[in-house]
Amino acid sequence: MNLDFSPEENAFRQQVRAFIKDNYPPELRAAQDSGEPLTRELYLAWHKVLAKKGWVAPSWPKEFGGTDWTPTQKYIWSEESAAAETLPPLPFGVNMLAPVVYTFGTEEQKAKFLPGIYNGEVWWCQGYSEPGAGSDLASLKTKAERVTADDGKEYYIVNGQKTWTTLGQFADWGFFLVRTDPDAKPQAGISFLLIDMKSPGVSVRPIITLEGGHEVNDVFLDNVKVPVENRIFHENQGWTCAKALLAHERSGIAGVARSKRNLEKLRQIATTERSDAGGSLLSDAFFRRKVAELEIDLTALEFTELRTLAGESSGKGPGPESSILKIKGTEIQQRLQELALEAVGHYGAPFLRDLGHNAGVGPDYAEGLAGDMFNGRKTSIYGGSNEIQRNIIAKMVLGL
Ligand SMILES: Cc1cc2nc3c(=O)[nH]c(=O)nc-3n(C[C@H](O)[C@H](O)[C@H](O)COP(=O)(O)OP(=O)(O)OC[C@H]3O[C@@H](n4cnc5c(N)ncnc54)[C@H](O)[C@@H]3O)c2cc1C
Numbered sequence: 001m002n003l004d005f006s007p008e009e010n011a012f013r014q015q016v017r018a019f020i021k022d023n024y025p026p027e028l029r030a031a032q033d034s035g036e037p038l039t040r041e042l043y044l045a046w047h048k049v050l051a052k053k054g055w056v057a058p059s060w061p062k063e064f065g066g067t068d069w070t071p072t073q074k075y076i077w078s079e080e081s082a083a084a085e086t087l088p089p090l091p092f093g094v095n096m097l098a099p100v101v102y103t104f105g106t107e108e109q110k111a112k113f114l115p116g117i118y119n120g121e122v123w124w125c126q127g128y129s130e131p132g133a134g135s136d137l138a139s140l141k142t143k144a145e146r147v148t149a150d151d152g153k154e155y156y157i158v159n160g161q162k163t164w165t166t167l168g169q170f171a172d173w174g175f176f177l178v179r180t181d182p183d184a185k186p187q188a189g190i191s192f193l194l195i196d197m198k199s200p201g202v203s204v205r206p207i208i209t210l211e212g213g214h215e216v217n218d219v220f221l222d223n224v225k226v227p228v229e230n231r232i233f234h235e236n237q238g239w240t241c242a243k244a245l246l247a248h249e250r251s252g253i254a255g256v257a258r259s260k261r262n263l264e265k266l267r268q269i270a271t272t273e274r275s276d277a278g279g280s281l282l283s284d285a286f287f288r289r290k291v292a293e294l295e296i297d298l299t300a301l302e303f304t305e306l307r308t309l310a311g312e313s314s315g316k317g318p319g320p321e322s323s324i325l326k327i328k329g330t331e332i333q334q335r336l337q338e339l340a341l342e343a344v345g346h347y348g349a350p351f352l353r354d355l356g357h358n359a360g361v362g363p364d365y366a367e368g369l370a371g372d373m374f375n376g377r378k379t380s381i382y383g384g385s386n387e388i389q390r391n392i393i394a395k396m397v398l399g400l
Contacts, residue, residue: 047120071309082257093117127176138186144178192238211374250322254329320396323389330379
C-alpha cells in the first residue's frame with residue numbers, strides 16, 4: 001500500500017531507520033541469524049536499548065512512558081522494525097500486563113510494577129490456561145483461598161496447574177487468573193493475581209513443541225503464599241482485567257508489518273526457484289495467483305489495522321475488532337509459511353533443530369522454513385483460538 005507521508009514523517013522514518021541500524025545489538029543479530037535458541041539476556045537485549053531511548057512502549061499513555069506518537073508514526077515504527085527484522089519486546093509485560101496495571105491498578109501497584117516492565121528488568125509470563133480451561137477459560141480451577149497469617153497479614157494460598165505458559169522458564173513474575181469464589185458463577189468468582197515465580201511452591205516443567213523447541217511450559221502452584229496486595233482490581237472481578245488484557249493481546253498478534261516483510265522474502269524465493277515449466281516459480285500462474293491472493297488479503301488487513309490504530313489514538317481501546325485482526329493476521333502468517341515451504345519443496349525437509357542447520361543441503365533461504373511452518377501452527381490457537389474469535393465476532397460485532 002502506498003501512503004503519502006509528510007516531510008516530517010519521512011524524517012521520522014529516517015531517524016528510526018538510523019537508530020535501529022546503529023543500535024541493534026550485534027550479538028542478538030548473530031544469534032537470530034544462526035537460528036540458535038535465544039538466552040534470557042538476548043531476548044531482553046533490544047528491549048533494554050529501546051527502554052533507554054524511551055521507545056519501548058509506544059502504545060502506553062504518555063504519563064507512564066508512552067511515546068505519544070501519531071498512528072502514522074506507530075505505523076512507520078512497526079514497518080521499519082519489521083524491515084530490519086528486529087526482535088520485538090516480549091508482549092507479556094509491555095503489551096499485556098501493563099495496560100491492566102495502569103487501567104485497574106492502585107497508585108502503589110503502578111509505581112511498583114510499571115518501571116520493571118518498562119526497563120525489561122522483570123520478565124512476566126501469562127498464567128491463564130489450564131489443562132481443562134482453554135477456550136472455556138472461565139471454567140478455570142486454580143484455587144486461591146484468603147487467609148490471615150501469623151504475621152497478621154492477609155495472603156492467598158494458591159493451588160492448581162497452569163499450562164502452555166510461554167517462556168515461563170525465564171519468568172521472574174507471572175500474572176495469574178485464580179478462583180477466589182468457588183460458589184459464584186464462573187466469571188464472577190475469578191481474581192487477577194501477580195505471583196513471584198520464585199515463591200516456594202511454584203514449579204515449571206517444559207513442554208517441547210512440534211519443531212523441537214522449548215517455548216511453552218506447565219506451571220504447578222502448590223500452596224503458594226501470595227500477599228493480598230498483589231491482586232489487581234477487586235476480588236472476584238478479575239474477569240474484567242482478563243478480558244481487557246486479551247483484547248490487547250489479540251491486536252498485537254496480527255503482525256501486519258512482519259507479514260509484509262515475509263511476503264517480500266517469499267517473492268524473492270519464488271523468483272529464484274524454478275517451476276516445472278522451466279521459468280521462475282513466480283512466473284507460474286498457479287503459484288503467482290496464491291501470492292497475489294495473499295497480498296490482497298494482507299493489504300485489506302493493513303487498512304483494518306490502521307483504522308484500529310487511529311481509533312486507539314483517539315482514546316478508543318481495542319474492542320471486538322481485535323478478533324478480526326487476530327484471525328486474518330494469523331491466517332496470513334500461516335499461509336506465508338506454507339507457501340515458503342512449498343516454494344523450496346524438498347529442501348525444506350532436512351531442517352532439524354538438533355542439526356541446527358540444513359547441513360549444506362539446499363539454498364540458505366530454505367533453512368528454518370519447515371520449523372517456522374510447524375511452530376506457526378500455534379498462532380491460530382493462542383490468544384483465544386480463531387474459532388472462538390469467530391464466535392466473538394458473531395456475538396459482539398454482528399449481534400447474532
Ligand atoms: C504455543 C502456545 C502458547 C501459549 N501460551 C500461553 C500462555 O503464555 N499463557 C496462557 O495462559 N495460555 C497460553 N496458551 C494457551 C492458549 O490460549 C489455548 O491453547 C487456547 O485458548 C485454546 O485452548 P485449548 O488448547 O485448551 O483448546 P480447547 O479449548 O480444548 O479447544 C480445542 C479445539 O476446539 C475448538 N473449540 C473449543 N470451544 C469451541 C467453541 N465454543 N466453538 C467452536 N470451537 C471451539 C477450539 O477452537 C480448538 O480448535 C498457548 C497456547 C499455545 C499453543
